[in-house]
Amino acid sequence: MCRSSETPLDRIMSGFNELPGWLAEQPAGQLGEVIIKGREIIDRTEAMAAEATRRFEKAGGYKADGFLGMVPWLRVKGKLSGGAAAERVEVAHQLKELPRTEEALARGQIGYQHAVAMARTAEHLGAAQVRKAEVTLLKAAETMDPGQFVGVAKNFEHRVDAQAALAEANRAHERRYLRIGQPLDGLVRIDGLLDAEGGAIVRTALEPFAKPAKGDTRTPEQRLADGLVERCQAEIGPGHPDGAGPRPQLIIKASRDTLAGIGGAPAGEVEWGGTLPAETVRRLACDSAVTRITGLGELEQEVTHAGRSIPPATRRAMVARDHRCVFPGCDRPTPWCDGHHLVHWADGGPTKLENLGLVCRTHHRKVHEEGWKLRREKDGRWIATPPARTVTARIRSG
Numbered sequence: 001m002c003r004s005s006e007t008p009l010d011r012i013m014s015g016f017n018e019l020p021g022w023l024a025e026q027p028a029g030q031l032g033e034v035i036i037k038g039r040e041i042i043d044r045t046e047a048m049a050a051e052a053t054r055r056f057e058k059a060g061g062y063k064a065d066g067f068l069g070m071v072p073w074l075r076v077k078g079k080l081s082g083g084a085a086a087e088r089v090e091v092a093h094q095l096k097e098l099p100r101t102e103e104a105l106a107r108g109q110i111g112y113q114h115a116v117a118m119a120r121t122a123e124h125l126g127a128a129q130v131r132k133a134e135v136t137l138l139k140a141a142e143t144m145d146p147g148q149f150v151g152v153a154k155n156f157e158h159r160v161d162a163q164a165a166l167a168e169a170n171r172a173h174e175r176r177y178l179r180i181g182q183p184l185d186g187l188v189r190i191d192g193l194l195d196a197e198g199g200a201i202v203r204t205a206l207e208p209f210a211k212p213a214k215g216d217t218r219t220p221e222q223r224l225a226d227g228l229v230e231r232c233q234a235e236i237g238p239g240h241p242d243g244a245g246p247r248p249q250l251i252i253k254a255s256r257d258t259l260a261g262i263g264g265a266p267a268g269e270v271e272w273g274g275t276l277p278a279e280t281v282r283r284l285a286c287d288s289a290v291t292r293i294t295g296l297g298e299l300e301q302e303v304t305h306a307g308r309s310i311p312p313a314t315r316r317a318m319v320a321r322d323h324r325c326v327f328p329g330c331d332r333p334t335p336w337c338d339g340h341h342l343v344h345w346a347d348g349g350p351t352k353l354e355n356l357g358l359v360c361r362t363h364h365r366k367v368h369e370e371g372w373k374l375r376r377e378k379d380g381r382w383i384a385t386p387p388a389r390t391v392t393a394r395i396r397s398g
Helices: 007-023 028-058 061-065 070-077 083-094 099-106 112-125 127-132 134-143 146-160 162-174 196-209 220-236 258-260 278-285 312-322 361-368
Strands: 179-181 191-192 266-271 337-341 356-360 373-376 381-385 393-397
Touching: 007 196, 028 061, 028 099, 028 220, 028 266, 028 373, 061 373, 070 083, 083 099, 099 134, 112 127, 112 134, 112 146, 127 134, 146 162, 146 337, 162 278, 196 220, 220 361, 258 278, 266 278, 266 356, 266 393, 312 337, 312 356, 337 361, 356 361, 356 373
Parallel strands: none
Antiparallel strands: 179 191, 337 356, 373 381, 381 393
């Protein structure tokens, strides 16, 4: 009797309670199927939730909980962001007019994001237009990931109503924005939206800078982040193809003790806010102009052996000798590289060719912030040694 009163949702929840123990017993190499089935369960549940959302909203069920609409109710009760809640409600409305799409989602033939693309196309063109091509569109959805299918849906919109597609693109363009936050815990948050054209331009500009080098351990996201910085660095300090021109204008205030790496020295201060560790300041100072500000309490001794960026003639000689970043397997070209002082100029190292090496920003950081050592042998070979000094990697002849 108790079993007969159990609902399908009760059985599903019971199964979920058993999942952790069962999952722990599965071989790690066979969990791919678990992940895929889990995604299918989520997608098929979205189809069920869409129908339930329509009926619940029509009945005004949210009012019993004191809410004024379905979106705020779903945001709170469904633990969703406002945007995600609004999307679910809109998709539920559109799927009512696209029964084949809702059925395909319920059967697991397409994913929820495919259904979202169909719903948005119906919103832009009207469901009647989408129903005319629904079978064809669904066949495409079954063979494509959602990102690819969005392109198919957008192309369909353009074929049916080019002016409406243009208007939608214009609306998307108006939503563009970019925010650069204040430094927090050593990081600056950047977020924003670009239209398709702007996104393509940015990606095209960053791709050459974000290609992995041999032995590159950075994630794709880290490579893109580094690419963004390197691309901007090239633009704000345009110079010659070999990088011998003016360096980027990034203003950092630091004490002499910071440059010298003396314990207890303050961090460097960035013009736009935030602080930099002493070793980061030392890395940036390797190939930067330095202006000394004399004031009370400062040492009277002037730093005379290096008070500017590497001279163009010296950099050209360094480029002719090194050709590219001198770290193992790195083929990053000279415009993406800094001149690194083997003995830092704040420690008495001269800004002369024999004390310089060409390194890309990633490997320059490894030398300063991550403790790697870089030296050049008398025969021209470069040697990079990791912090633990357990492995010595030899680099090509210079």
